[in-house]
Amino acid sequence: MAAVESWSPEGRRMTPGAKLARTVMLFVSCAFLGLLLLAPLGAVLVQALAKGFGAWFEALHDPDTISSIKLTLLTAAIVVPANTIFGICAAWAIARFEFRGKSLLVTLIDLPFAVSPVIAGLVLVFLFGVHGWFGEWLLDHDISIIFAVPGIVIATIFISFPYVARELIPLMQQQGSDEEVAALSLGAGPWTTFLRITLPKIKWGLLYGVILCNSRVMGEFGAVSVVSGHVRGMTNTMPLQVEILYNEYNFVAAFAVASLLAMLAILTLVAKTLVEWRSGPGGH
Amino acid sequence: MAGGRFVSSSPLPGFGLTFGFTTFFLSAVILLPLAAMVIRALGIPFSDLIDMLLDERAVASYRLSFGAAAVAAAINAVFGFIVAWSLVRYDFPGRRLLDTMIDLPFALPTAVSGIALATVFSPTGWLGQKLALAGIQVAYTWLGVVVALVLIGLPFVVRSVQPALIEVRKELEDAAESLGAGGFHVFRRIILPTVLPALATGFTLAFARGIGEYGSVVFISGNLPFKTEITPLLIVIKLEQYDYDGAAALGFFMLAMSFVMLFAINLVQGWGQRRLGIGAGR
Numbered sequence: 390m391a392a393v394e395s396w397s398p399e400g401r402r403m404t405p406g407a408k409l410a411r412t413v414m415l416f417v418s419c420a421f422l423g424l425l426l427l428a429p430l431g432a433v434l435v436q437a438l439a440k441g442f443g444a445w446f447e448a449l450h451d452p453d454t455i456s457s458i459k460l461t462l463l464t465a466a467i468v469v470p471a472n473t474i475f476g477i478c479a480a481w482a483i484a485r486f487e488f489r490g491k492s493l494l495v496t497l498i499d500l501p502f503a504v505s506p507v508i509a510g511l512v513l514v515f516l517f518g519v520h521g522w523f524g525e526w527l528l529d530h531d532i533s534i535i536f537a538v539p540g541i542v543i544a545t546i547f548i549s550f551p552y553v554a555r556e557l558i559p560l561m562q563q564q565g566s567d568e569e570v571a572a573l574s575l576g577a578g579p580w581t582t583f584l585r586i587t588l589p590k591i592k593w594g595l596l597y598g599v600i601l602c603n604s605r606v607m608g609e610f611g612a613v614s615v616v617s618g619h620v621r622g623m624t625n626t627m628p629l630q631v632e633i634l635y636n637e638y639n640f641v642a643a644f645a646v647a648s649l650l651a652m653l654a655i656l657t658l659v660a661k662t663l664v665e666w667r668s669g670p671g672g673h
Numbered sequence: 674m675a676g677g678r679f680v681s682s683s684p685l686p687g688f689g690l691t692f693g694f695t696t697f698f699l700s701a702v703i704l705l706p707l708a709a710m711v712i713r714a715l716g717i718p719f720s721d722l723i724d725m726l727l728d729e730r731a732v733a734s735y736r737l738s739f740g741a742a743a744v745a746a747a748i749n750a751v752f753g754f755i756v757a758w759s760l761v762r763y764d765f766p767g768r769r770l771l772d773t774m775i776d777l778p779f780a781l782p783t784a785v786s787g788i789a790l791a792t793v794f795s796p797t798g799w800l801g802q803k804l805a806l807a808g809i810q811v812a813y814t815w816l817g818v819v820v821a822l823v824l825i826g827l828p829f830v831v832r833s834v835q836p837a838l839i840e841v842r843k844e845l846e847d848a849a850e851s852l853g854a855g856g857f858h859v860f861r862r863i864i865l866p867t868v869l870p871a872l873a874t875g876f877t878l879a880f881a882r883g884i885g886e887y888g889s890v891v892f893i894s895g896n897l898p899f900k901t902e903i904t905p906l907l908i909v910i911k912l913e914q915y916d917y918d919g920a921a922a923l924g925f926f927m928l929a930m931s932f933v934m935l936f937a938i939n940l941v942q943g944w945g946q947r948r949l950g951i952g953a954g955r
Contacts, residue, residue, distance in 0.1 A: 411762075411763055414755055414758055414759050414762075414763070415759050415763060415765060417752070417755050418752075418755055418756045418758075418759040418760075418771070419771075421752045421755070421756065422756065422771065422774060422775075424800070425823065425824050425827065426774055426777050426778070426824075426827075427774075428793050428799075428800060429781075429786055429789035429790050429792075429793055429824070430777070430781075430789070432789045432792045432793045432798075433785060433788075433789050436792060474694075475694070475695065475698050477691075478690075478691040478694045478695050478698075479691070479695040479699075481687060481691040482687075482688060482691040482692040482695050483695075485683065485685050485687075485688075486680055486681070486683055486685070486688050486692070487680065487681045487683075488679055488680040488681070488688075488692070489679055489680075494695070494696070494699075496935070497699060497703065497704070498695075498699065499935075500703060500707075500931075500935075501703060503881060503885075503931040503932075503934060503935050504707075504885065504927075504928065504931050505884070505885025505886070505887065505905050505927055505931070506783075506885065506887055506888070506905075507885070507887050507905040507906075507908050507909060507924075507927075508710075508885070508905075508908075508924050508927055508928055508931075511710060511908060511912065511920060511921075511924045512706035512707050512709060512710040512924070513706050514912065514917070514920075515706070515709035515710045515712075515713045515917075515921065516705065516706045516709040518917075520917055521709065522709055543702065546702050547702055547703060547706070550699075550702065550703060566685055569685060570684050570685065573684060573685070573686070574684070579686040579687055583687075601779075604779075604780050607782070608780075608781070608782025608783065608784075608785070609782070610782060610783050610784040610787075610887065610888035611783065611887035611888050611905065614887075614888075614909070615909060615912065627782075628782050628783075628784040628785070628888070629784075631782075631784045631785065631788060632784055632788075632892075635788050635892065640792075643788060644788070647784070647785045647788060647789070650781070650782045650784075650785045651781060651785055653780075653782075654777065654780035654781040654782070654785070655780075657780040658773050658774070658776055658777065658780050659773075661773075661776070661780075662769075662773050
């Protein structure tokens with residue numbers, strides 16, 4: 390194993406004990422990750438293509454599946470920009486100013502990460518459901534939120550709320566605001582300063598947050614499942630469509646949709662890694 | 674902080690706008706809905722609320738949710754440490770790929786990992802089949818819940834321990850050299866104490882995530898009342914049966930647990946920082 394030994398980071402000879410430890414550690418790591426990560430990922434692809442490429446393709450052309458893909462894209466198109474704008478605002482207020490209750494605000498922004506996705510859906514029922522605070526008013530005005538698309542959008546905003554903000558806050562705190570102050574004192578307007586100075590400085594962190602946010606938005610299951618009502622072709626997002634098909638024992642179709650989501654996950658990891666490289670060591 | 678003023682003076686513009694929008698959006702999307710549930714739960718007569726929370730089926734679900742999350746977080750503490758160690762200490766072909774793969778459970782939608790695990794570990798699945806020969810059934814038992822929560826919690830432990838291991842590396846090398854010490858001794862006396870706070874942080878984060886997890890669990894757990902029914906699922910079932918008070922009570926309990934976990938995470942991180950004089954984990 391001379392070739393392997395030369396990979397030793399210290400570039401010095403390892404004792405037999407250290408070599409053995411290294412072999413054992415690497416074996417356990419690979420076995421553990423293989424069983425835990427690769428086996429399920431492989432299972433998705435194998436099951437999706439179990440009846441061949443044609444069946445996979447056909448399963449994805451089911452009208453209900455297509456409408457679930459459209460709904461997932463629509464949800465992402467609303468939620469990701471909303472949480473991005475929120476994240477930039479929150480980071481600007483928190484990283485650039487000192488005010489009372491700041492640490493409380495930061496904790497509250499992180500709260501959705503600590504709460505079960507089911508709770509994120511449940512709380513909306515008590516607000517917008519038939520017996521909720523606004524239930525009667527919504528009924529009178531013929532607006533449905535629960536068991537309809539608006540509920541899905543709001544639940545998804547809830548669950549993916551912190552991603553952009555929590556990327557930007559530490560980044561902007563670390564960068565400081567000297568350049569912004571300089572630009573302003575030289576007569577640049579606030580918007581010009583933001584677009585020309587701040588945005589270029591935070592673009593990689595912003596992109597990173599948006600990628601993570603989008604991944605969570607498109608893949609969210611628990612929160613959405615509580616408020617969707619599972620109306621086929623109407624209020625099913627892709628993960629919900631996976632559930633329905635799976636529970637009907639329509640495994641090829643379920644895994645076909647799941648394979649699209651798995652590809653999205655891999656794409657997310659690739660994009661995330663690329664951004665980490667671009668933003669340089671210490672960026673993340 | 675400026676005395677008597679809410680915000681200290683700054684040459685930068687936009688505080689009013691950004692702070693206002695942040696608090697408005699936060700209140701509308703997060704705080705108002707949470708308040709609606711809490712007020713609903715607190716509107717239940719106290720003795721009824723206690724009865725609902727101590728109901729036999731509910732208690733069985735807590736035992737599974739918290740027990741499985743603790744077991745899974747413990748498994749992750751051990752294997753997550755080994756994985757983090759391998760990634761930090763050794764350079765080997767495919768290390769970067771492995772490092773990227775650690776975040777897969779974050780990126781993979783929970784419903785996808787749920788059906789994938791259920792398939793792999795079902796009695797006819799290719800891992801489940803082999804385990805069945807050994808008399809072990811994973812799918813549709815509490816073990817299945819543990820497996821799903823191990824998958825979900827792994828990145829928390831690895832990503833907490835990695836930076837701590839990078840920091841310990843230099844000290845370790847010096848110490849090992851000066852002592853001429855055997856590997857295990859160095860590990861027990863130097864590495865473990867230094868990494869412990871990060872490990873504890875990772876454990877707590879994984880545990881916190883585990884008690885609320887839904888999507889990856891419900892496919893593999895079998896969802897038998899009293900046996901393999903997690904608390905988040907019981908909430909969904911109550912809601913489907915139009916038992917809004919029951920759902921609010923359990924939701925309130927889970928929300929309270931989330932706050933307890935947030936507090937615990939802060940405690941653990943504070944402990945780690947005092948212990949090392951540096952930031953541990955994230």
